[in-house]
Amino acid sequence: MVSNHNVRRSGSKKMCALLFCALLIAIALSVLLYIYSRTYAKANRIGLQLTKNAFNSIMYRTLPHLLGMSVSAIIIAVVSLSFQTITGSRLLVPSMIGFDSVFVFAQTVIVFILGAESKLFVNPYVNYSITAGAMIAISMCMYGMVLRKRRNNIVFLLMLGIILSGILRSSASYLQVIMDANSYNQVRAATAVTVNNMNVGSIYLVAPIMLVVVAIVICRHRTYDVLSLGVANAKNLGVAYEREVNFNLFLIAIGMSVSTALIGSLTFLGLLAVNIAREIFKTHKHLIIFIGSSLVAVFALIFGQAVTELLQGAVPLTVIIDFIGCAYMFYLILKVNKKS
Amino acid sequence: MIEIKNITQAYGRNKVLDDVSFAIHDSAVTALIGANGAGKSTLLGVITRLIPYISGEVYIDEHEIKSMKTKEVAKKVAILKQTHHLGVRVAVQDLVEFGRFPHCGGRLMDIDRQKVEESISFMDLDNIRDRYIDELSGGQRQRAFIAMILAQDTPYIFLDEPLNNLDIRYSVEMMKIVRSLVQDLHKTVIVVLHDINFAAAYADYVVTMQDGKIVSHGKVDEIITKNKLDGIFDYDFNIIEHQGRKVCLYFDSNEKDSLA
Ligand SMILES: Nc1ncnc2c1ncn2[C@@H]1O[C@H](COP(=O)(O)OP(=O)(O)O)[C@@H](O)[C@H]1O
Numbered sequence: 001m002v003s004n005h006n007v008r009r010s011g012s013k014k015m016c017a018l019l020f021c022a023l024l025i026a027i028a029l030s031v032l033l034y035i036y037s038r039t040y041a042k043a044n045r046i047g048l049q050l051t052k053n054a055f056n057s058i059m060y061r062t063l064p065h066l067l068g069m070s071v072s073a074i075i076i077a078v079v080s081l082s083f084q085t086i087t088g089s090r091l092l093v094p095s096m097i098g099f100d101s102v103f104v105f106a107q108t109v110i111v112f113i114l115g116a117e118s119k120l121f122v123n124p125y126v127n128y129s130i131t132a133g134a135m136i137a138i139s140m141c142m143y144g145m146v147l148r149k150r151r152n153n154i155v156f157l158l159m160l161g162i163i164l165s166g167i168l169r170s171s172a173s174y175l176q177v178i179m180d181a182n183s184y185n186q187v188r189a190a191t192a193v194t195v196n197n198m199n200v201g202s203i204y205l206v207a208p209i210m211l212v213v214v215a216i217v218i219c220r221h222r223t224y225d226v227l228s229l230g231v232a233n234a235k236n237l238g239v240a241y242e243r244e245v246n247f248n249l250f251l252i253a254i255g256m257s258v259s260t261a262l263i264g265s266l267t268f269l270g271l272l273a274v275n276i277a278r279e280i281f282k283t284h285k286h287l288i289i290f291i292g293s294s295l296v297a298v299f300a301l302i303f304g305q306a307v308t309e310l311l312q313g314a315v316p317l318t319v320i321i322d323f324i325g326c327a328y329m330f331y332l333i334l335k336v337n338k339k340s
Numbered sequence: 341m342i343e344i345k346n347i348t349q350a351y352g353r354n355k356v357l358d359d360v361s362f363a364i365h366d367s368a369v370t371a372l373i374g375a376n377g378a379g380k381s382t383l384l385g386v387i388t389r390l391i392p393y394i395s396g397e398v399y400i401d402e403h404e405i406k407s408m409k410t411k412e413v414a415k416k417v418a419i420l421k422q423t424h425h426l427g428v429r430v431a432v433q434d435l436v437e438f439g440r441f442p443h444c445g446g447r448l449m450d451i452d453r454q455k456v457e458e459s460i461s462f463m464d465l466d467n468i469r470d471r472y473i474d475e476l477s478g479g480q481r482q483r484a485f486i487a488m489i490l491a492q493d494t495p496y497i498f499l500d501e502p503l504n505n506l507d508i509r510y511s512v513e514m515m516k517i518v519r520s521l522v523q524d525l526h527k528t529v530i531v532v533l534h535d536i537n538f539a540a541a542y543a544d545y546v547v548t549m550q551d552g553k554i555v556s557h558g559k560v561d562e563i564i565t566k567n568k569l570d571g572i573f574d575y576d577f578n579i580i581e582h583q584g585r586k587v588c589l590y591f592d593s594n595e596k597d598s599l600a
């Protein structure tokens with residue numbers, strides 16, 4: 001019996017390794033496709049010969065983009081999974097409940113109060129610290145409160161998130177309307193980041209932060225395994241539940257603030273990546289799903305961006321991801337409802 | 341030994357535990373009985389640190405639980421909740437392995453594997469160890485959860501209505517397991533029961549609760565008496581003796597006739 005069991009287990013380990021390899025190959029191919037789309041495809045389109053110099057200079061600009069997309073995808077996936085574990089829901093990801101509007105709001109308020117020339121705004125380090133601080137404070141207060149009292153009330157959480165982001169968004173646009181034109185332009189430039197319009201300048205600041213957050217979360221994968229058993233089981237097994245949840249919200253706020261600042265909000269990427277990884281790997285072990293969902297997210301982002309470039313931006317990537325993500329969420333809701 | 345002193349807990353104004361004090365007898369089965377809403381689950385939650393309390397003290401082996409690390413508490417007491425909802429799909433063996441978390445932090449060593457194997461065979465789960473929890477029958481699931489608690493290897497075990505959803509055969513089996521936990525493994529077990537007959541048959545001590553207070557506490561024979569039970573459950577009991585054991589009849593023996 002025991003040996004039989006071990007066969008099953010090592011078999012599934014092999015399976016995981018195979019799937020990881022397949023995903024890595026898919027990522028490699030999509031990276032090549034992305035590079036191709038930005039070099040040869042573009043040159044062909046314009047009818048130019050691609051010189052070695054031109055290729056190098058394009059690559060010089062492409063690599064930070066690839067790095068930015070990869071790190072952001074990884075952190076979004078990791079943070080989404082940890083958020084799902086502490087909320088006990090497969091339908092929620094942090095971006096759904098308004099983290100990006102906290103970002104826009106914080107940026108706007110900094111400029112509004114201190115002016116566009118203010119060191120606090122211009123200096124990326126200070127700016128990030130303040131923005132991340134605001135996001136941490138707001139999310140800890142709000143979600144800490146909600147999650148502790150109404151853990152399973154997802155509708156309540158979503159509603160609160162929608163209301164909060166509505167309020168923050170409209171106050172931000174109000175402030176933007178009444179501020180002077182220069183400040184307004186500055187704010188727009190800082191907040192209108194998307195995958196296409198990545199805030200590349202800050203990548204060497206945020207990438208290390210992201211990697212640290214990812215490393216911390218992944219190192220604690222065993223604790224997440226226990227947390228996913230539910231509050232009572234986790235407490236019974238000696239997990240200091242409240243402390244874990246708070247620490248997690250803290251990490252999530254940092255992760256979301258830096259990723260939003262770098263490539264904007266990708267509402268459904270986390271949801272898609274985590275759930276697809278769950279479907280593929282069919283395990284409760286967070287270590288595997290953390291890695292799996294990161295790989296899926298990186299692949300989806302880079303591949304999607306490559307396709308977008310090939311289509312010459314006819315359909316922006318965020319639209320594609322949101323569309324697929326929405327459809328998938330719909331499917332998940334139907335599935336979850338059917339079960340219960 | 342676990343000692344509870346003057347525990348009070350309230351939700352809003354509603355006092356759920358009102359100055360509760362008692363000591364749990366070691367290496368024995370203590371049955372906790374009382375009407376719905378008497379505060380039994382809350383009491384277990386407080387002792388196992390699942391639920392905070394307003395005032396009072398809980399001592400586990402002379403240590404106040406608030407001064408203990410969460411992990412240390414989890415090495416001393418384990419609880420099977422009344423409803424055990426799992427957020428994830430795990431196999432029986434995985435669940436049992438989780439029981440070792442307080443000891444090894446999820447990194448299973450040889451000693452942990454050994455404990456897991458022991459729990460699995462003690463609960464007779466060998467042939468379903470690879471099955472998913474949500475695919476099991478109520479009885480099997482209950483056994484899987486108890487195996488997890490056994491793997492946790494705590495001297496004190498709390499079971500909140502473990503006979504829920506179990507048919508008669510499984511209920512008897514479960515109570516036999518509870519007895520063997522005490523007899524073979526020298527655990528201290530506190531079990532919430534609704535069926536007084538099970539308490540009468542399998543417990544050493546009985547604690548009765550009513551409206552957040554402990555009404556009586558003592559050996560089975562002293563507690564399972566018509567006088568005491570009537571007050572606690574607000575019901576007219578009929579207690580008979582059968583082969584030297586006390587049996588409660590819950591229904592009026594004339595009921596059928598009067599209906600007919
Ligand atoms: N989370 C809660 N919030 C408010 N009231 C609660 C909560 N949990 C339990 N209660 C109340 O506490 C009382 C005791 O509950 P409980 O300990 O579950 O009783 P028992 O297990 O004996 O049936 C009940 O009146 C119940 O309504």
Ligand SMILES: [Mg+2]
Binds near residue numbers: 380381422500
């Ligand atoms: Mg109860």
